[in-house]
Amino acid sequence: MRICLLLLLISAVTVSAADKNLAETLDECSRIQSDFGRLVCYDNLSKAQQTGAQENPEETSDSQQTADIQKNQASQSPQLPALIADLDEAGLSFSLGRMDLLGSEFDAMLVGLGHRIHVADFSWSDQSDIHFNVFGQIRSQFDVEELSTRNNRGGALINTDFSVGGELVQHRPDWSWRLSYRHRSTHLGDEFLIENQDYLTKRINLSYETLKFLAFKSLGSWDIYGGGGFITRMEPSGLHKFQWQAGSQYKARGFADFTPVIGLDISTWAEADRDINVSLRAGLEITKWFNRPINVFLEYQEGHAPYGQFYTEDFRYFGLSIYNHW
Numbered sequence: 001m002r003i004c005l006l007l008l009l010i011s012a013v014t015v016s017a018a019d020k021n022l023a024e025t026l027d028e029c030s031r032i033q034s035d036f037g038r039l040v041c042y043d044n045l046s047k048a049q050q051t052g053a054q055e056n057p058e059e060t061s062d063s064q065q066t067a068d069i070q071k072n073q074a075s076q077s078p079q080l081p082a083l084i085a086d087l088d089e090a091g092l093s094f095s096l097g098r099m100d101l102l103g104s105e106f107d108a109m110l111v112g113l114g115h116r117i118h119v120a121d122f123s124w125s126d127q128s129d130i131h132f133n134v135f136g137q138i139r140s141q142f143d144v145e146e147l148s149t150r151n152n153r154g155g156a157l158i159n160t161d162f163s164v165g166g167e168l169v170q171h172r173p174d175w176s177w178r179l180s181y182r183h184r185s186t187h188l189g190d191e192f193l194i195e196n197q198d199y200l201t202k203r204i205n206l207s208y209e210t211l212k213f214l215a216f217k218s219l220g221s222w223d224i225y226g227g228g229g230f231i232t233r234m235e236p237s238g239l240h241k242f243q244w245q246a247g248s249q250y251k252a253r254g255f256a257d258f259t260p261v262i263g264l265d266i267s268t269w270a271e272a273d274r275d276i277n278v279s280l281r282a283g284l285e286i287t288k289w290f291n292r293p294i295n296v297f298l299e300y301q302e303g304h305a306p307y308g309q310f311y312t313e314d315f316r317y318f319g320l321s322i323y324n325h326w
Contacts, residue, residue: 101314
């Protein structure tokens with residue numbers, strides 16, 4: 001009788017611990033803001049439970065169940081977390097501010113439209129899945145200094161940058177990596193050429209492809225990342241081939257609807273005399289009224305212009321920005 005009671009007690013404790021792990025994991029899945037990522041988390045948890053049910057429960061320890069759950073959570077998203085201050089991060093953006101470019105300072109508007117889509121997963125043995133994503137982005141800059149005098153009432157288009165590419169992403173136990181290949185081309189706006197006719201002869205049809213590796217690691221509320229890119233094809237020819245990037249970002253914990261966030265991105269390109277380009281964004285991530293998080297930032301950019309053929313020109317921008325990495 002004592003042996004039976006002891007076995008019943010051990011069984012009850014084991015079930016209670018398993019239920020606790022399951023409840024905690026379900027709660028963590030429910031906090032994932034991305035709809036797709038949340039569904040993947042639930043799906044991975046379901047697979048882990050089914051696998052555990054098929055095995056002999058007496059041979060499956062709590063530590064093994066916890067390790068399986070952690071492994072599933074590590075690979076729950078097919079993408080890296082959004083890099084808050086990276087100008088090349090695909091998403092929706094709108095910014096109004098003050099720009100200093102080509103020796104003059106003026107009111108400016110920055111508009112961006114981009115998206116990243118998960119396409120396929122590759123897996124083998126006991127390694128973490130490698131995810132394949134495609135992305136595209138359009139960024140435009142407008143001079144709105146004399147908005148009311150513009151014929152189109154929309155400001156003078158300075159330049160538009162087009163990017164499209166694909167990437168491989170893997171989440172390792174302690175860090176993640178992304179290998180991307182991106183095509184980029186730039187085009188000056190008609191209004192800019194009309195008002196700066198010397199660029200009719202100075203115009204450069206800037207176009208190139210870049211192979212880039214980026215390593216990413218989360219440290220509690222902080223994320224850090226770094227990597228480099230190699231230009232494989234370029235127009236005009238003779239551009240320096242190496243680009244470098246590093247950054248960090250912070251997202252506060254314990255906030256339900258309005259979460260403080262800050263991001264710093266640093267990049268350099270030898271074509272611009274290796275001067276450092278800095279992008280700094282600080283503000284709030286708002287989830288109270290929207291299905292997807294909206295970021296409202298104060299934004300500061302300085303260095304050489306990251307837009308169009310102005311990559312050798314001194315540049316500065318400060319403004320109020322709205323972002324949605326959908």
